[in-house]
Structures are given as C-alpha cells and as structure tokens.
Amino acid sequence: MKLLARKTDVSVSEPISAINRDDALEMGVGPMDRVRVTLDGTATTSVVISDSTVPKGRIYLTANIMSKCGASDGDSVEVSYCPLPESIRSIRKKIHGGRLNREELDSIVGDIMDGTLSEREILAFVSAFNVNNADINEVADLTRAMAATGRTVDLGPGPIYDFHSLGGVPGNKITPIVVSIVASQGLTIPKLSSRAISSACGTSDFVDTFCDVELDTESLKSALEKAGGVFACGNEDYAPVGSRIIKAERPMGIDPRPVMIASIMSKKVALGTTHLLMDLPMGEGAKIPDMQAAEDFSDDMVALGDILGIKVECAVSNASQPIGRTIGPVLEARECIETLQGKGDPLVAEKACAIAGIILEMAGFDDGASMARGILSSGAALSKFREIVAAQNGDPAVEPSDLVPGGYVKDVHAKHSGYVQYVDNRSIVATAKAAGAPFDTGAGVMFIHKTGDIVEEGDVLFRIFADSKAKLDRAVESARSRRPMKVDIRPVEHDPAETIMAVFPRKG
Secondary structure: OOOEEEOOOOOOOOOOEEEHHHHHHHHHOOOOOOOEOOOOOEEEHHHHOOOOOOOOOOEEHHHHHHHHOOOOOOOEEEEEEOOOOHHHHHHHHHHHHOOOOOOHHHHHHHHHHHHOOHHHHHOOOOOHHOOOOOOOOHHHHHHHOOOOOOOOOOOOOEEEEEEEEEOOOOOOHHHHHHHHHHHHOOOOOEEOOOOOOOOOOOOOHHHHOOOOOOHHHHHHHHHHHOOOOEEEOOEEEOOOOOHHHHHHHHHOOOOOHHHHHHHHHHHHHHHOOOOEEEEEEEEEOOEOOOOHHHHHHHHHHHHHHHHHEEEEEEEEEEEEOOOOEOOOHHHHHHHHEEEEEEEEHHHHHHHHHHHHHHHHHHHHOOOOOOOOOHHHHOOOOHHHHHHHHHHHOOOOOHHHHHHOOOOOOEEEEEEOOOOEEEEHHHHHHHHHHOOOOOOOOOOEEEEOOOOOOOEEEOOOEEEEEEEEHHHHHHHHHHHHHOOOOOEEEEOOOOOOOOOEEEEEEOOO
C-alpha cells in the first residue's frame, strides 16, 4: 500500500510508526504488529493505530525511520505487513528453556543491531538468557555474534594485554597509570574505557580533559604503534550492539551476568586481546558483594576466556570506599597525574601497581607488583604516559595545575570529634553528580579525610566543587540529606594498604 510519509517530532526510543485504522484493516495489520516501510531504503517499525490523529492515506514516521528508508516529508512510501522475524521465535525458545545455537544468536543480535527488535523484546531475551541459565558455550557464541557487529582490529601476532574493571567503586582513576607502567616494558595494551553511565566520572571522562579519547580504528592503531598503549574510549566501532542492549536494560536496572560478560568480552575479541585481567571491586553496593560471588564470577570469566582463546585472570579489589581523594573529571585527572609524579594518595599508586604487576606476571615477569612500583618511582611510567598523551593528540607536558576545577567551592565540616566511620559510595557519588559531574568537568568532590581518620569538631571532611552556584547549592543539599560520611567516637581502622584481596585462578 502506498501512503504519504509525514515526519513526527515525537521522540521515542523504539522504531514506531502510526497509521489510520482503515489503512491498517486493509493491510491486515493490528496494534503493535510490524510494517515494512520502503522507498530508497527499508525500515521495519511497530505500528500504532489511530482513528483521529492520523488521516487515511498517511503514515507518521520518526526522523530516524524517515532517514533509514530514505524518505522526506510528503514522499509516497510503500507500506506492507511484516511478519515476526525468526529471532522472535528464538527468543521464545529461550524463554521456554531451550538452548540457542550460533545461527539463532546471530539472528537475534543482528535484529537488535538493525532495529528490528523493540526494547521490550531485547529485554525479554536478556532476561531469559539469565533466568534459563545460558551455558558457557552459548555465552561464547553470543560474544562472537556481538563482536561481529562492529570492526575488528589486527594488531599483529604479538600478545595483546588488557584489563577491565567491573566498576562500582568511585574514583577508580588507575587506568592511565596501569597502561603507562605496562606499555613502558614494551607490551601492547590497547585499553578501551567508558564514559560514566550512572557514576560521577568514567575513565574516559577524566582522560578527555588532557587528551583525545574518541579514536577511530586507524587513530587507535597509529597511537599504539607510537606508544604501545592507549587509554581511549570504547566507541561504537567495536561491538556496538552492546550499547543497544544496555539501553534496553537500563529502565529495569538489570545487568544479567551472561549478557554482561558477553558484552565485556566482545570488545576484547574485536581487539584481538590474548591476555585479560579483570578487576572485581568487592564491597557493599558493588556488583561483587562477597568473595563467593567473586569466585563464581571468576570461574565464568576464565571458562569463557578458555573457549575464546583469551587467558583470563581476576583480581578482587577493595571497594569499601572511593579510590584516592577525588571524584570528578578534572579532579581525578589531576590526582592521576600527581600519582605518576610520585605524589597523591598512596592507595591509588598501590592499586595501580598491584593491577599492573599482575599483568606483568601474565607476560612472564617475576614479582610484578615490586617491578611496577619500581617503574612508577623511576619516572619511566610518567615518561610513557606523556608519550601516550602525545599520541592521543594531547599536550605531553600537561601538569596537574593546568587542570582547574570549578570555581564554586564549599567545605563540609565534622559536626563533632571522633573517627570517620565510613564513606558511603552511593551518597558521595550522588553529591558529585548534583554538583554537575561528569558533564561539568570541573565539578566533583575532594576528600580531606576518609575512613579511620581522627577528626576534630569543625574539621573539613570533604570539599565540593561546582561550575555554578546553583549546582553547588544542590550538591550541598544532597550531602546534608544523604549523610555520605559519618563521624563517631568508636575507633575504626584505616583500609589496609593491600588493595588486592585475592587473584583467581589461584597461582601455584
């Protein structure tokens, strides 16, 4: 049937069109059935049927659907009923506990990628894949299917090292330090990181304050050839279907393990990773609550790596409070560079050296943590950092003082004397986000004291930075209402210097 296309300004997250009831009856289309819209290209959409809003002979399309089928406002387009895709049958099979083969998973992932499946259908797949306990071979097939939706990179025959943090602990600013230590020893480490999704600062948010992070494939390869390591943003070039799945998951707040690890590993497959270290922050509010959960997760990651040809180890790290003294893009960038210069919070250096040390041992070096500390203290890591920054179009001479936080500042004071009992990760992140982080790069929080410190009444606990008075006031109100830190007379021990609590699989 020929219908006149009309562009609608309604913003929706799924491919939806609207047609008149009489036209729907003529085509045999019911509510939320699919139609295929064709002109210069083809798009598939779900249908909303209207008696009054849509005149007979017209179809209302969103801008992305208009673009996909090559139509302009007022063009005559061909509209026809589109049967359910085969991938829906595969999703139903999984809902009923069936095992999916590679072809079925390829079909599902392909339909997610081209927009054929709605977000509720993606959510049904993700939920069934978790509830019905997808086996590790299915997860491997899903990983390969996800990797195939984007570009793959040939970085040569040598070992390719990488590490990935599961997240859940704020202030984890170690990536440029780890990459610099590892790359200084002639190892190749193409580290792709993310921007913040629900946190106050992702790695790419703070790295973006001193060099480019949005590197296309050729720029990535060029930077690696120059410096041996990168700290770039994991953009849509690599396994892009993962971001579409995350978008569907977000409203329900779910992130099932089988799909999560497939998404993580799909980018590693795309980059040809041969050796991967997973950082598993463990603590209250983190994705890994206890050691048993850490061991279970590690077992799955190691088994998946074996199938995919990637050697995987998992390090369980302390996530009881933020890493270091800062949260927010500019503040974290400053502390990262200070650590490379031999200053800053010793626990940032300790975690970075512990993680880098495990990677060095995966490469065959002995006593990797001690070796990493020596590389950091000698200045070799700082030299490599500046080399990588230059390769990513930044100023290699960047100094912490060049990075200026927001000009609106408020100190939060202790109401009485005692020991800092805890720093609540979620509450302090909410305060930093209220101040404008990560979108306002100068916004964030700086800790003056942390868990275990002795404070007197009136001492500054932490400092809030913002780019405007309104956001500063909002952050102060967040801090007052959420109580991100507690002071009490009961003595509390500081966090131990050893930030890595276990490594799986166990060595020896």
